[in-house]
Amino acid sequence: MASSPSTSSGPGPLPPPAGRAGPRPNTAFRKLRGHRSAGEFAAAIRRAAREIGEHVSCDARYVGRVEAGEIRCPNYAYERVFLHMFPGCTLADLGFAPREVVRGRAARREARPTGPQDRPAAAGPAWADATETPASRPHPARAHLTETHPTETHPTDTHDSDEESDVLRRAFMTGGPTAMAAFLGLGPGRTEEAWAAPPSASARAGESEAGAVEEAVRQIRVLDDQHGADALYQRAGAVLRGAYRMLDMGVRRRSVADRMHAGAGELAISVGWLAHDSGRFAEAHSHYAEALATSRLSDDAALEAHAFCNTAFLARDAGRPREAVRAAQAGQSAAARVGSARLSALLALREAGGRSGLGDRAGCQEALGRAQTLFARGPSDADPEWMSFFGEAELAGLEAQCWAALGEFGRAAACARRAVALQRPHFVRNTALFTAELAGDLAADGAVEEAAAQGARALDLMATVHSSRIHAMLRRTARRLLPFRREPRVAAFLARAAR
Template sequence: MGAHHISTDTSRVRRWLDGEQPREPIPRIMSELFSERFGCVVPVEDLGLRSAHQSPSESGVDLPWAGPQTVQLINEFSRSDLMLGRRGFLGASLALSAGPALVEPMQRWLVPPSLGGFPTPAVGVPRDTGNRPNRLSEPELQLLETTTVMFRTWDSQCGGGLRRKAVVGQLHEVTDLLQESHPEAVAKRLYRVTGDLAALAGWMSYDVGLQPTAQKYFVLALHAAKEAADRPLGAFILSSMSRQMIHLNRPDDALELIHLAQYGSRDSATATTQAMLHAVEARAYANMGQVSKCHRAVRMAEDSFTDARKGEDPDWISFFNEAELNAENAHSYRDLAYVAGRSSTYASLAHPVMERAVELFGQDSVHQRAYALNLIGMATVHLLERNPEQAADMTHKAISVARKVRSERVNTRIRKTADTAMRDFGDIAEVIDLSERLAVELPEVAETA
């Protein structure tokens, strides 16, 4: 493993067995050796080489803001994710952070990074690279960047469940590269790729229902984006965290995160990114029942989008097109309707905007998951307007699209919408047919990552 300064003998092993705590990198080496021998991740805690109680900085989201530690944490976390099933160590050991425990550590994203040169391996055990030149060529860097673009397209077309492990594997490989020596400009590009991949791994984990895992990837992605000195990417990652908090019914946390994203990228984000941030802000305000602030954020999203220049945008914001703008604003109005006690006024505001989103996504062969989600959104608007037959029709269409994508988020929303339809309009023939089809074609079963 390249740690030529490490040696051991039987007396040292006895001391370890008696409780002596060896210094790094010995615990990591032992974890690697046991993991390789047994074919599963054996954490250092299980070897008794470190206290089984982890501090928040090791197990939660309050992590050190430094490049070497960031690389090591992503490397170890992605390795564990790859080697263990979704019901294994990761799922059992992680818990969601929320409130000040989540927001306050993220605020340190704004502290200027201490990026210096990268003359030595960044972290952990030095790696033996053999005869391979310890330099990445420009074509190799470009290939890493275009591969990330390809993964993002797969996620939009197929959902998070089909290619998630491939993204995690690529992320792990890139962190291996970051443990070698690179010029600062190359290291920054590698950190940018790392942040992009970790954010995508988080989004795909969120999509299949692995919420603590998703949050951990998002946090690690934000750390990598900071090392890359890429404020707009960091803002995008924070927006993904905000969306997750909205999904988990924590709009206060969502608003804190999106305001942090807006403040941190106010001088660097493109108009498209600013529009997206305002749209997510509107969703947070809607779920808090703050009507005027929601309307204001919707208008700002629309105004910013009119200034968008496609050639200025990085690939990670390419999803935010006219269809997505309409979808976000429609969902804000729809959410206001629910918060206001199923208000028909806000449902009527949502209807034409959601209808436009469905129309545009129906012409798009790439963003199939978004199409399914907005068909469901249209169905919920019909239910708010007490049009169960139209709601059933939209949900039928959503089921047909959902069968082509691996997204537990889509499946869950379909089931929830169908349950609401049955509860409110269970005697309508179209609703009964929908419930019967759902039981056959989209049964509630545990999916694999």
């Protein structure tokens, strides 16, 4: 027989604060339960979890709280179980709100009372964070936990929200790099030893945990090079939260603390880049700002330069070229302390990208010339590890973007063609990126058949690459080619691009 939405004998949900509407019932989820009781449905959820190797402590109370709308978005473990139970459905189909809405700044401001002490600071460009002093910032670990802790949103929801946190904590505390690779889906599989040991409240991060963070950064970069950001972003974000929890628990030695701060900062930039490449600009901005704060607390010039480098790139893509120039200039000041000509060259290219967005042709050419001069000095021991992607292909590809922004599409296409030819095979994502750039430049320059051919090649590469940014570039190319849709090769490309 059908039961009420919640069969819990415990106290009902707390009333909403004055002036705020209560939670909206999740009728879609209630329909999926059908005639089963909440307890029977909870048992079915637990069975489904076991089928895919997950563990969730689901009971009738949890089901009731979902149906009552108190849990607006499930944690990652429950998400995997629900999508396994109902193939073809999305979280929205199941009645849940998008995770970025539930966990974003707007949701947090709505959820807390407003008073003089909580009034949000005026928003400003990312580069302006450089003017703040370390003392004026919250600890990045605590700030991040406040912003993006992976829990459902009701304040009493502690039973299920810490499941993934415990997994992460066990991975860092007992598994090291192997366990972190397994959590990312990169290793041979989860080992019982890595996941079974409960975390110790008195534990402190040591060499193993620092190594786990550093390995996670490397693994994320390798996966991004091969497959793009879309499929990786959520899980990489969970690893980032685990890294900051380790910092928050304390570190045994200063040398380890330096490694943990550097690793967590690089991890924040990597996750920010995944957000950037998958079109989540606000989340990317938050992660880059967090990395910048971490660099200031640890006086890490290389991390600071990296954070400004990515902030400049994000500002350019978000249509804020003046901010891109200023962030790139701030990054060049930090890079001067690092001593890497290649790092300074990349930051000069970021400045060129911003100047091209401003229509400043002379300033763009000057920055491009500086970048080429610095690049020609060659690699050095001071080059950061993350710059492995930055070779002649990247130099040519970023130059292509500058000329395209200035409307010189023939020159842009020549640079993009060189970028594709020079790209190393294992950088599959960048090959797809520069092929899409070439297609767009050719289309804008009137070479429509070759543009369609290059667009088709980019689509072939996108079979294994998941990047919202590259998809957006190909959609722009398709729009440019629409007037020529009677050409057979163009028609074939447009048909594939529309799928």
